[in-house]
Amino acid sequence: MTDFLSKIVEQKKQEIAAAQKRLPETQVREQAFIPRKRRGFLKNMERPGTNIIAEIKRASPSKGVICPDLNPARYASQYEQGGAAALSVLTDTPYFQGSFEDFKAAREAAGLPMIRKDFLISSYQIYESSVLEADAVLLIVRILSAEQLRDYLSLCAELELDALVEVHSEEDIEAASRAGAKLIGINNRNLSSFETNIETAINMVSLLEPGQIPVAESGIRGPEDVQKLRQAGIRNFLIGESLVRASDPRAFLKSLILDDHVF
Template sequence: MSTDFLSRIVQQKGREISKGRKVISESRLAEAARQRSDFRPFFDPLARPGAAGVNIIAEVKRASPSKGDIRADLDAAKTAAQYERGGAAAVSVLTDATYFKGHLDDLKAARSACRLPVLRKEFIISRYQVYEAAAAGADAILLIARILSPEKLAQLYNLCRTLGMDALVEIHTPEDARMVAACGARLVGINNRNLSTFETDIAVAMDLVSRLGPGQVPVAASGIAGPEDIRRNLSAGIFNFLVGESIVRSDAPSRFIRLLTGASSVDP
């Protein structure tokens, strides 16, 4: 995947939104979003370390632009149920079809199969997608600072919170961190992967965590392959981890999640 990935995917999202508006209007989605009252708290279970000192946001992920197919036949509902049995704090569901082979139906299926809060992981650039996420059952959304202006980030974050959802706001650079501090985000995802080059360095989160402000809770994402990576981040004060590929590739997701958290009892 070439270095213009972000610009290409943002253009793709623009086309998808335009197509979506022809099927269902933004006003109809907004009405459905505002009628929801069943939001599961996403921030609360991540605000402090879990029973084993670690919280895992386990991801439903079939493919990626850099790795291709990871598990093309992944069943979102069965996978989410396995994640809950393994002790995950939350579930993340990729809904991008073009690059990740996901769908909003995966989010609906995953949420129906477990009691955990569910994050819509998507390249969100418009209010339309925020309403769409809420109407589909998302409890939280991902907002990526790098693809949004400060004004747009604040607008989408405030809309999300007004509707009753939480937000995981993603950063990768010190500039992103300053931008996210200005919007008042509580939960900050520090992506170890550069989305332009796809280079991954798990030291990124450990370096950037000091840039967060009081009350901001970090989540390390990308490149978390095993317990040693968890331990390194714990030493930097990070206890939340969004993990996708390594869990999806494992033969026993529940067992692998327990391995990551260091839980003493391990399910098969």
């Protein structure tokens, strides 16, 4: 199986180099530190009950095009009406057909906190995320050194950006904990092969430190999966493909938000 992650990271290096030629990092940094009112992403993950980060996702390397005519504003509005706790928007173009335009359209259409979902390997991208008016960013442990992870978490704190730190192994959790990460996304998808198994989150959640907040990511197809993960002690979920494919995303989202008293 092709290692998708390595290819994506190489692509990102090229994209960042091109972006820096268009707009130097010093200028992006200056814009990034202009005070902005953030919507509380982490705050919404700390709420009791089932919290869903509903994702706007056009395509993926493993599934190809998921929703060719996706309207980000319409999905953002439906997700908000369906009770989502936050929105996730893909901004990677080559592999996921996302864009900054998708992010901006979703932000204008809904008042929910938003995470920029991309493969961040440079401080330049974190400054970009602030300028984009993201409320949070995704930091993937596997593609960052220990020093980068620590530095990027510190930079996010300076910019008042929340960070969802993504893990897929015990080693990843250890690295995230050493860096001081609080919000931990346990990805059920192996980013090298793109194989998915929700048992990953169930098996790994017990490895988190007290005070860390788990988010189960990928492979969540319906209320049964949410129930299984809730029983394992997880109440935050990042769900994309099954929502985007649903004939009525708002109704489907409502069906995923399970009553707390069941648990």
